[in-house]
Structure formats: C-alpha cells, structure tokens
Amino acid sequence: MNPQRIAAFPPRILKDRNPYARLLYREMKLVGFETIDASPLKLEWLLRSRRNVEILHFHWDPQQKYVQRSPDRVTLLLRRMRRERLVPWWDVVSFVARLAAARTLGYRLVWTIHEIRPHESDHAHHDLLASRALARLSHLLLAHDEATAERARDALGIPAAEIHVVPHGSYVGAYPAGRSRDVVRFELGVPTDAFVFLAFGHLRVYKELPLLLDAFASLPLPSARLIIAGAPWDADMRKTVVDAAERDSRIQLMLEPVPVESVDELFKASDVAVFPRSDGWTSGSLILAMSMGTPVVAARRPTYTQLIDDETAGWLFKPGDVSSLTECLSRAASDPDEAARKGARALTLARGMSWAKSAAMTARLIARTDESFVEERPIAVTSTMHGT
Secondary structure: OOOEEEEEEOHHHHHOOOOHHHHHHHHHHOOOEEEEOOOOOOHHHHHHHOOOOOEEEEOOOOOHHHHHOOOOHHHHHHHHOOOOOHHHHHHHHHHHHHHHHHHHOOOEEEEEEOOOOOOOOOOHHHHHHHHHHHHHHOOEEEEOOHHHHHHHHHHHOOOOOOEEEOOOOOOOOOOOOOOOHHHHHHHHOOOOOOEEEEEEOOEOHHHOHHHHHHHHHOOOOOOEEEEEEOOEOOHHHHHHHHHHHHHOOOEEEEOOOOOHHHHHHHHHOOOEEEEOOOOOOOOHHHHHHHHOOOOEEEEOOHHHHHHOOOOOOEEEEOOOOHHHHHHHHHHHHHOHHHHHHHHHHHHHHHHOOOHHHHHHHHHHHHHOOOOOOOOOOOOOOOOOOOOO
16 A cells, blocks of 8 residues: 655654654654655645645644744735734634645644643734634644643633544654763763752743742752753843852753753763643653653643653652742752662653554554545544553
C-alpha cells in the first residue's frame, strides 16, 4: 500500500531543536505514513498540495500566530492604519476559513493538543476562539494524558468531544552523550560537592521563573546551586534572572540556547530539575529531565503527578506557593542518595514511554477516520482512555 502523507504544523516543527516531531514521525514512517514538508497554511498551498498530502497534523497550540502564516496585504494595511482591534478578528476569520477550505478539499485534520492557547498572547479571547474552531473542524483530537484531555474538553466548550489519549514518548537516547559530571561542573565553576538544581529551557513567562527565584532565595543552603539554562523570552525576563543572580552568588546563568551536544551533560551535572510552572499542560521538558535520569520538582497538577508516579521520581509542591516550593527544594537537597534513587526511577519510567507505541496508536486512530472523514459531523462522541 502507498504511504499516507502527513503535513505537520507549524511547518518548522520538523526542524525544531526539540526532537519531539522527528521522533514521532520516524516511527510513523514504519507504520505506513510519510511526512511531507509543509508551508504556512494558506489557500494556495492547500490547493497545490491536495494530490500530495492527505492529512494535516497540528501540534502545540494551533496558532504560532496561526501556524506561521505570513501577514497578508490586508492585515499589513490594517496594522499600518493602527486599527489593531480589527487585526486579531481578521486572523481568526482567516484561520477558520482556511481550516474549512481544507475540509472541503478533502484533507483530514488531526490536532494533538499540548495546550489550547499560545503561552504569551495579547489576544487570549481570539486565540481561544481559534482553538475552538480547530477542535470542531478536526476529524481527530489527541492528547498525551487524561488530565490534559479533560481540561481541553472543558476549555474548548465541546463536552461530548472524543479526545483520545496517546502517551508522549521519551527522549532516552535522543541526545548525544556529553562529558563527565566533574568536567562540566569544573567548567561551570560549580563545586563537585554542591547540590545543583537546574531550570532548563526557554525562559518564558508561563514557566514562572520568579516563583523559583523567590523560593531558592529562601533556601538556607550555602552549598546549593541553581543553574538557569536557556534563552530569555524578552528583555524583562532577562533582567529578572540577571538581577536575581546579582543578589545571589549561588545562581549560575547560561542565557542562550543550549547546544544539542550539551543537553545530556548539563542534566548529568545537575542533581534535580525544577519546573515551577503551575498551568498543568503537557511538559516535554519534564519528560526530557526524566529521560536523562534526573529527578524533578514539579507542581502538584494531575499531568505532572502522573508522569512522576506521585513522588517516586521527584517532589511535588503546591502550585504557585513559594514556601511549598522552598520546602520541596530543601527536602530534595537534604538527601542526595534519595535524589539519586528518584533519578533512577525517573529513567525507568521514561524508558516505558515508547514512541513506537505512540506512533502505532496514532496510526490506528487516523485509520479510523478513513470512512467518516468526508462527513460533516460533530468531532466526537465520548472520551476514551487507551491502554498504555
């Protein structure tokens, strides 16, 4: 049989530093799917690509300001005229029109829901409308865990929607092995006997770095260290972390994208990875930490609680609570042997997260849309939890 062809959105996802999409589609190729390079979601691309593509697969939030669509002349004109209130409405209408055109042309639409809106947005209401439109026009909705599926059902306003749970794969072996722990610590100027916390990834508002900085400042452990590694989202975020580091010499900053070859060694040089975000949506970075055998500190949200098997692979704090996070950091640093045991458990759990299984489940669910995808019908009927 000829492979079914998938175009992934946003188009940059296959070239992203995060290997999520490459790992997923590598396995999907083995079960009869081929990934086609996509362009921004425009009508001319939809018309041109119909003979070469059967499935449009959306990831992350659906926007990326609406799957990296370059502003058209009308939008640019509106902006030049400073009629900003009209621009978001135009974007929503244009996005919905393109989705409707895709259905009319016979594409099947699949959305893997990581969250339902962009993390940083000046137009949250409009973005939610775009998400609801994508949910209603999709033939298949997926999420990586039941908690995310439940939240998405409520937020998208489609209580009868069927959101299938397909577990996230791990990043075990996805990054090249780095240098030894001692060598990396020496290079960073971190004592070999220090207990090191790591905040890894792009420094964005939703990750709640100020919460971690406040909690770490309250931690009465002179030998503790906090490495913050990742590019700041904006000047305000950069100033926040730089000011904190100037006040506290225990904080080590690496304010640039972490090279792929340095990811493994940075986690191995750390004792615990900390994720202060409290939104509860899918966290690939948390799964990355587990894949590196690093225990985690995370907010007590259902998604994160399930991932780390309650507290067998880390520690959980009350979301948004500085004192609770400080107490978690203190517990983690008080017993390095327990931290090592939790790290081993994290790696065991990560090894059970199979991309092959995720790809097979995704393929089966897409195949089930074959007979019904041309019908104009509600997205789904009931919620189901598929076996892992």
